[in-house]
Amino acid sequence: MSDEHVLPEQEPISLLDKILSKEEAEINPWESCVLPSKGIYYGGLVPGGVVEVKPLGLQAEKILSTQRLIRTGEALEHVFRKHVRLPNDFEHLDLLEGDREFILYYLRGVTHGNDYEFVITCPHCGQVSDQAYDLNNLWDTARFPQEDLGEEPFKVVLPHVSEIVGDEFWVSVRLLRGRDVVDFLGVSSKVHEQRRARNKKKNRGEAADDIRDRGKNLDETLERNINRVIVNAMGDTNRFKIKALVERMNSSDLSAILTFLSEISPGIDNSIETECGNPQCNVTLSVPLPITEEFFRPKKLRRTRE
Secondary structure, rough: OOOOOOOOOHHHHHHHHHOOOOOOHHOOOOOOEOOOOOOOOOOOOOOHHHEEEEEOOOOHHHOOOOOOOHHHHHHHHHHHHEEEEEEHHHHHHEEEEHHHHHHHHHHHHHHHEEEEEEEEEEOOOOOEEEEEEEEHHHHHEEEEOOOOHHOOOOOEOOHHHHHHHHOOOEEEEEEOOOHHHHHHHHHHHHHHHHHHHHHHOOOOEEEEEEHHHHHHHHHHHHHHHHHHHHEEEOEOOHHHHHHHHHHHHHHHHHHHHHHHHHOOOEEEOOOEEEEOOOOOOOOOEEEEEOHHHHHHOOOOOOOOOO
């Protein structure tokens, strides 16, 4: 055979080229995730509560490291838009907040693994200690829908108001959605920034305002939450009347609503019990599993202080 018919040798394809030739979905594939709600409260648009998620990338981690975006909730909204895929064009802001919280833990697991390390500070002695938790255990804490209650809204009897009027008085409530929490975060962020600007102008620190306004802000947040989830009062849907009713409720009525919602809302229990690392303190701590910057960007933990 003459030389003119000899095919030139082809250079071997490098591993880098092989990776770059693949579709993004092959590198970071979507995988199915079953929500605690099982899709019960979504009008059949999320069958079985099955959604798809994929691991976080560099862009998401950069956004999650920006404190301003975390404070306003924009960082988490980016994560939901880019890394959670819902069926039937369902809007992620309409997911129950318990489902959204579960998704965040699930995303952390598929991105960095289920072994989560973090630090806590003992409120009694100030000891800072390293902690570890297997995120797989969260599914064992899941609260599933109480289907015997039917669909939203749910009837809740207010004990104090009922006693005052001498008859059963009730309100109808719904479950908290993602868009509710985004709204709360947005308002809280604006208040925070306004206070910072005011304090800077007056050339003083934030501590005084923080201490004085703490109770007020908590009360306003609680009232805002209650106003939003009450659909009607004895069938009356007038928002001004409902707001006025909330302002007249005492703690037993508020507690009745919040306790009911916490007991029936699908989601997970992210509270954990652990021991203080200080042998002289040796108290059992019950703390929520934290979602911090390190949650999505794991770092080597510091040594527990002696």
